[in-house]
Amino acid sequence: MKIRERKRIQAEPGMTAMIDIIFLLLLFFVLSSSFILQPGIKVQLPRTVTSEQPARKDLILIIARDKRVFLNNELVQFKALWGRLENELKFQRGAALILRADRDVPHGFVVRVMDVAKQAGADRIAIATSPTRRPKEKK
Numbered sequence: 001m002k003i004r005e006r007k008r009i010q011a012e013p014g015m016t017a018m019i020d021i022i023f024l025l026l027l028f029f030v031l032s033s034s035f036i037l038q039p040g041i042k043v044q045l046p047r048t049v050t051s052e053q054p055a056r057k058d059l060i061l062i063i064a065r066d067k068r069v070f071l072n073n074e075l076v077q078f079k080a081l082w083g084r085l086e087n088e089l090k091f092q093r094g095a096a097l098i099l100r101a102d103r104d105v106p107h108g109f110v111v112r113v114m115d116v117a118k119q120a121g122a123d124r125i126a127i128a129t130s131p132t133r134r135p136k137e138k139k
Contacts, residue, residue, distance in 0.1 A: 046103040048129035058126075059088055061117065063101040067109055081113070085120035096124035 043062055062070040069076050076084050089095065097117050101110045117125055 043100055043102045045128055045130040047132040058096045058098050060098045063105050065102040065104050082116050082120050085117055089121045096126055097122040098126050098128050100128040
């Protein structure tokens with residue numbers, strides 16, 4: 001008596017279903033992630049080799065080339081800057097102030113803005129810069 005061998009059917013995962021699931025996961029992660037939008041105010045930052053990205057809760061103070069001052073993307077008159085900074089710093093305890101000054105703004109004006117920030121209660125002030133490549137060391 002001869003025993004017949006059964007042909008084994010090899011199971012393969014359905015590629016179409018797997019691609020659909022991967023696409024849905026990708027779509028989910030893209031839509032659920034949050035993007036940090038840079039302000040629409042054109043500022044040319046000075047360059048530096050070491051540069052850190054600001055944390056989300058930090059206040060961002062922008063000084064444009066024409067000496068206009070923006071606090072968290074809102075135009076603030078220089079005379080009203082102290083009061084606005086004081087209110088924001090009371091509301092966000094421990095927040096750092098990131099100063100994004102255009103590289104063509106006079107140094108004296110930046111120092112005046114920093115003085116106002118200190119008087120308003122800013123303990124931590126950081127100056128934002130644009131990252132640049134490290135110069136190659138000659139041996």
